[in-house]
Amino acid sequence: MSSLRRFLLYFAQENIEFRYPEIKSLIQLFNLEIKLPNSFGETPYWILDDVDEQDVRKIASRSVSLRYIVEVFSSGKNYKSFHENLKNFSISDLSKKYASADSSFRITVDTYNKRIEHAEKIQRIESLDYIDYKGKIDLKNPENNFIYFEYWGLDPTNVPEEPVEIIFGRWISDGQRDITKSISLKTRKFIGNTSMNPLLSLLMANQGLCDKNHIVFDPFAGTGSILIAAAKFGSFVIGSDIDYLMLHGRTKPSRVRQKVREEDENIKSNMIQYNLQHLYVDIFVSDFSNCPLNDAIEFDSIITDPPYGIREKMAQVVPKEGGRKSTVLTEDAKHYPSTSNYSINSMYGDLLNFAAKHLKLHGRLVCWFPVNRDDYHEELLPRHSAFQIIANSEQKLNGDATRRLLTYEKVKESGEIVDVDALETFDFRQKYFTQATNIKEKRLATHHRNIIEAQKRGKIIENLAERKKLSNKKFHLDNEHSDK
Ligand SMILES: C[S@@+](CC[C@H](N)C(=O)[O-])C[C@H]1O[C@@H](n2cnc3c(N)ncnc32)[C@H](O)[C@@H]1O
Incomplete structure (x- = not known):
């Protein structure tokens, strides 16, 4: 049989x-x-x-x-x-x-x-x-x-x-599916506003073909959620981020009732919490637009969630005029470099160029890419001649804003360097916020209309804040809805 x-x-x-x-x-x-x-x-x-x-x-x-x-x-x-x-x-x-x-x-x-x-x-x-x-x-x-x-x-x-x-x-x-519960954000020691949802992190790790003895890098590691998912499947993990405070768990706590962070709230403690410390290689502070890794370093996968400027800044370090001065970082002399905006095009261009250099052949780059639904067409996706896009799945965010999980496979050893200026320009951030403002305005206008209707029916609005809002001339309500 x-x-x-x-x-x-x-x-x-x-x-x-x-x-x-x-x-x-x-x-x-x-x-x-x-x-x-x-x-x-x-x-x-x-x-x-x-x-x-x-x-x-x-x-x-x-x-x-x-x-x-x-x-x-x-x-x-x-x-x-x-x-x-x-x-x-x-x-x-x-x-x-x-x-x-x-x-x-x-x-x-x-x-x-x-x-x-x-x-x-x-x-x-x-x-x-x-x-x-x-x-x-x-x-x-x-x-x-x-x-x-x-x-x-x-x-x-x-x-x-x-x-x-x-x-x-x-x-x-x-x-x-139970793994998602075991690494739930609710019980995780160190989390932040941008911590990636465990299910999506694990899906990314599967897309990245994470496996035992692989080395996985997340260049925009934040609180390290993707590193946890990759380690759950046996990979050694390395992360970097431009934000020293984020990477070392010194930002404001994001949990509602928590006032200060504990001493040992950081990525390493998360790894220890999940018994994955043997797979934690290191994390380092670095501006990805100028990543200091040696050319010979090779990863099995690069899995990451770059910033889109919605909850976190997209910044890159800019050199000071008059050349670079040596900066010694000590406890009492901290150095905060000047930063400028890091455009989405430059960031994805850098990511593909970096992956072309540092991924092994057939290794995978898995990353989110933000798009507005209305503007989306496949040609918009960043490409590189050393890579093939082998998966592209959409996740809805807010209104028309979506992000797509892109999986690239490195199909040849070298390829043309991406010319970031040639990538189609679009302004996801600008659209996201315009849209969000519109949604907020519409909601407020509806809310006001409801209050006025309620007043017409004889309801007394006690709340001062509600009244203040009602007299706010910023919202153009119909004449019949005006507050008399
Ligand atoms: C969407 S968050 C990543 C969140 C992360 N996956 C987590 O679970 O916490 C993007 C991260 O990129 C970092 N970032 C922004 N600009 C950067 C740059 N030029 N180089 C490296 N990291 C940068 C931000 O500090 C932020 O932590």
Whole structure:
């Protein structure tokens, strides 16, 4: 009998665009023979045929998009065909192999887009009574966990009469979604305003093919969230940032009730908190536009979230007029260099040129790139002749503002240096703030209108601040809404 079988990969329905590139990256990381179709649409699950169980287990050992994997015994587009297919599946084999007297089992009923009551779940389990279970039921720790899954479409406002697909099989493995809890920002020792969400950091680390004994660099490390994700997958990590105070945990605390930072709040303490200190190589203060790393240093991946000027400054150090003076940094003589704005074009140009020099061949550069939805077209993305863009997934931010997670693979040793002036110019920051102001103004105008309507209905507005706002002439309300 072939060891190739049919598997259901059931995903969490969030960051949907990131799912396909993540699984494709894992297939490459483990060098698996699995061929994926070009797209699976938005359904929360995929069915893969002719796949080895060991291969899907490898995917599950790393994927953070994946909820669980099931070996499929039967699927059908309605109850009748589902049960027929299950009966036609070598049911006696199944009973012998997984439901024998000396084994224990459980059946879990799971649904998507429809909640069903406990009694209905029991009824679904009883509908499978032609499977000859001889083993003991064990709800806590069974040897075989069977999954009965009903998919009720994607639209919660239009749930069909019958499920769109019914699937039954044997649970193989969960994905790694629990890692996100283990590195949650809520319990992390050192965080800041820009700390990257754990799930996205882990997705980036998977996109970057992080692995044991790899060396990963984040040149805009901030509080080091990406370094944690890369280390979680076994890579040695190095980070740099222009902001000494940020890098060493000396900025204002970002937790609401925290007044001062603890002595040892820093990236290294986070690594110790997660027992990853053996993978922490170093962090250093550096302006990326003039990164001091020796040309011979090579990384397996560069994974980073550069600044877009929204929550953090995009700055670069400018040389002083009249040449460079030597500066000694001591506790009592701190040196704060002058900085100027670092344009998005220069930054991404520098990033690609740096990666062309410091990444090993086939190494990956994974980075976020901010864009306004209206302005987006693929030609806008920064390119370099040494790199191919192999994944590009969008995450919505605010209004029309989005950012795209770009994954580049270094495909040749040298390439033309990016001419940053030739990159298409766009002003994400300017647009982001204009848009945000518009949204805020609209919200305020609506708020005022509501107060005036309430006053017309006889409600007395006690709050002084509310009244002050009402008399604020900055907001042009209709005549009928004017405050008389
Ligand atoms: C979006 S934040 C990175 C956040 C980080 N991923 C984390 O989890 O905390 C961008 C970082 O780039 C740094 N930065 C800004 N300009 C820089 C430059 N010229 N060179 C190096 N770092 C810079 C900022 O200090 C900030 O910490």
